[in-house]
Amino acid sequence: MQLALKERARTLGLTLTALPAAVVDFGPLRTDPELSAGLRWIAAADTIRNTCPEIEERTWASLNFARKLLNRAFDLGYGFGEAKAYVDDETEQARVRAEAMAYMRQVGAVEGDAASFCAVGRTEIDRKSQIGVLLRVR
Helix, strand or coil, X not given: CHHHHXXXXXHCCCCCCCCCHHHCCCHHHHHCHHHHHHHHHXXXXXXHHHHCCCEEEXXXXXHHHHHHHHHHHHHXXXXXXXXXXXXXXXXXXXXXXXXXXXXXXHCCCECCEHHHHHHHHHHHHHHCCHHHHCEEEC
């Protein structure tokens, strides 16, 4: 998730203004339903595309979705540096990845079994879920 969002930020031409993590209160970012779900869906899509060789990212859709989440952070009163600090925070990354994996296990993904991630990915794509619109079959 971290690398993918960093790449998206660079692609969007955003200036990185990092703030010390201790200065930023991540509570409102962490508890905002739109941001929380959005980061979880990005993490799930990244895991699927990195595990299943048959599925890849829909780059423009991913960029647009990342931009939407960044705008949500802005709406909550955070600047780019604060949003970046949140996304880069290792504790937050681990929490979001764990939530994404819990969801994927719930829908049939089995760690170490690429075929199960492919099946989950194809189902998400067919359902046109938020995870599915970030992905496509190669």
